[in-house]
């Protein structure tokens with residue numbers, strides 16, 4: 001059987017502000033994971049429209065399309081194209097799970113929730129000529145999942161081909177997050193067997209890893225065993241975790257020892273009222289600055305995530321957020337305009353209050369205002385968001401933030417990482433065009449190498465932590 005797996009390009013990837021590098025970071029791991037359930041006799045192709053032109057003149061028997069909110073319309077068009085050619089088309093992913101009724105008419109089968117249980121079921125039904133219209137995942141486990149089909153990934157097209165996921169979901173329940181909608185009807189946080197995760201890491205070439213887990217430290221026992229197992233593997237890695245998990249216990253030290261060099265942290269807002277309203281309880285009464293200092297004392301760079309437009313935000317939120325990031329030496333900041341994704345509690349609340357301004361999903365890219373704001377006008381929100389990005393990534397602010405770090409090496413790493421990420425667009429574009437992006441990996445690994453603090457600096461950092 002000929003099988004084609006497609007990740008259609010997100011709508012924003014076409015915008016004049018499109019930064020191709022942003023969409024050439026990670027390969028479509030979810031599709032490569034599903035491909036592992038196919039038979040070795042199948043002829044399988046995986047196409048990611050962000051890094052290659054889609055071939056549409058082929059005739060696969062089965063087409064699998066991963067649907068996100070801002071590629072939904074494109075996905076439906078592709079599905080129609082292949083159904084007209086006689087292929088059996090299945091749609092799955094976050095958007096299909098949020099709005100199954102919208103997606104269903106475009107597909108022969110739709111998948112709700114994660115696919116590790118339902119996709120093998122489907123394949124069996126398909127073989128017996130009795131596929132169902134809807135597959136709903138209720139039993140969730142990662143035990144014994146087959147090896148990801150990494151051979152289908154065109155490694156040289158991505159900056160970070162070694163992306164990996166060893167957990168699913170997250171233990172928290174923020175109102176604006178897709179997570180609860182996607183995992184509804186079963187476990188919403190579960191982990192791989194430690195030895196299977198370590199074996200997957202071992203199979204990856206090179207040194208660098210990027211854990212795409214929502215919250216790598218979410219299960220302390222699992223994370224601790226994973227980091228113990230990774231010691232001595234000579235890896236450097238990047239990951240995401242919450243503020244409270246950084247402050248609790250010694251897990252973050254174990255992560256640093258295993259090779260953690262940069263962490264995505266969801267600070268989101270400084271307002272307790274916003275945190276309460278968003279059900280982001282895990283950040284309430286947590287000392288953000290202490291978390292930052294703890295990470296820096298371990299030589300871990302920070303990518304801070306911040307949301308603008310929550311109901312308790314006022315006009316001053318942009319400057320306060322940018323200033324805090326610069327003053328605290330945050331290496332990179334990711335700003336988002338609050339976006340009520342369908343299926344989330346935020347969306348339900350806003351719809352009940354008649355605050356949703358548009359259901360054109362192409363606009364739901366966290367760069368546009370798609371709802372009626374409260375203490376700030378929609379225009380101010382958009383302008384403030386644009387300003388924040390420009391301001392944070394001004395050279396003067398990149399330098400100022402880098403001077404926050406005590407060691408020269410950390411200062412330099414900060415400069416190279418932040419400046420390299422935002423200021424060398426023509427170079428990134430050239431590397432993408434010439435399909436040489438992967439050649440930058442040794443540089444990234446060098447930037448992520450360990451920062452050793454002098455004894456004095458270490459003592460200062462520890463003292464600061466104790467007194468905070």
Ligand code: SF4
Nearest residue numbers: 170172173174177214
């Ligand atoms: S902590 Fe992050 S991943 Fe978890 S529910 Fe909140 S926003 Fe989603």
